[in-house]
Amino acid sequence: MATLSIVLITKNEADKLDACLESVSWADEIVVFDSGSTDNTLEIARRFTDRVYEEQIWPGFGPQRQRAQEKATCDWIMMIDADEVVTPDLQEEIQHAVALNDQSKVYAVPRLTWAFGAYIRHSGWYPDYVVRLYPKHLATYDDAMVHEKVVFGENMQVVKLRGNLLHFTFRDLEQWINKTARYSAAWAEEKYRQGKHSTIFDAVSHAAVYFIKAFFIRKGFLDGRAGFVLAVLGAYSRFIKYTDLWLRQREKNTQ
Numbered sequence: 001m002a003t004l005s006i007v008l009i010t011k012n013e014a015d016k017l018d019a020c021l022e023s024v025s026w027a028d029e030i031v032v033f034d035s036g037s038t039d040n041t042l043e044i045a046r047r048f049t050d051r052v053y054e055e056q057i058w059p060g061f062g063p064q065r066q067r068a069q070e071k072a073t074c075d076w077i078m079m080i081d082a083d084e085v086v087t088p089d090l091q092e093e094i095q096h097a098v099a100l101n102d103q104s105k106v107y108a109v110p111r112l113t114w115a116f117g118a119y120i121r122h123s124g125w126y127p128d129y130v131v132r133l134y135p136k137h138l139a140t141y142d143d144a145m146v147h148e149k150v151v152f153g154e155n156m157q158v159v160k161l162r163g164n165l166l167h168f169t170f171r172d173l174e175q176w177i178n179k180t181a182r183y184s185a186a187w188a189e190e191k192y193r194q195g196k197h198s199t200i201f202d203a204v205s206h207a208a209v210y211f212i213k214a215f216f217i218r219k220g221f222l223d224g225r226a227g228f229v230l231a232v233l234g235a236y237s238r239f240i241k242y243t244d245l246w247l248r249q250r251e252k253n254t255q
Contacts, residue, residue, distance in 0.1 A: 116225075
């Protein structure tokens with residue numbers, strides 16, 4: 001019988017972690033790889049598993065997920081985040097897929113995000129399929145600092161599951177702003193190192209295009225006021241990350 005490791009990376013996730021780990025307590029193994037939490041994240045994690053690891057050095061999201069996966073001992077990996085909850089329907093599908101143990105497949109799950117008092121079913125946010133379930137020895141994450149993805153063989157088939165992975169991505173606007181600032185800085189740093197360039201026009205145009213796509217083309221208006229807020233915030237995040245990249249170039253050129 002094939003076995004399943006639930007793997008997640010954490011840092012100061014105490015407000016969400018209990019619900020996340022409770023939703024996957026049925027798995028054969030849970031691996032938590034922490035990067036320096038100062039709240040009671042580790043205490044909560046140890047209530048669910050003895051496979052809790054700590055590493056202070058932060059290499060970026062992709063490499064950190066690779067390091068976490070290395071600690072897993074089961075045949076299959078289900079990578080989740082601390083702000084996600086596996087629904088009973090998704091649990092059943094995951095267990096069925098692992099039992100089949102078809103290692104020519106990886107599985108993508110639909111994420112349903114809760115934001116500003118509502119589940120977001122439009123705006124380009126749903127079903128938001130992401131590959132999360134895969135055979136341990138045939139797939140892993142890439143080296144991206146942010147927006148990391150699972151890499152696997154070209155001959156492997158991606159199968160879409162139907163049960164939702166609930167995503168409680170941010171608690172309030174302050175948390176969204178702080179999270180966006182960290183992601184934007186990491187993105188700009190990565191692009192800067194790669195020699196990429198940006199201009200103020202790029203920042204404005206990317207922001208405008210995002211708003212039009214999210215609110216009109218992807219029907220964000222059907223998500224009501226939450227959809228409008230998310231379209232504006234998404235546009236803002238594009239503006240600041242391209243502006244950040246431009247400022248890094250500008251500072252270099254004036255030295």
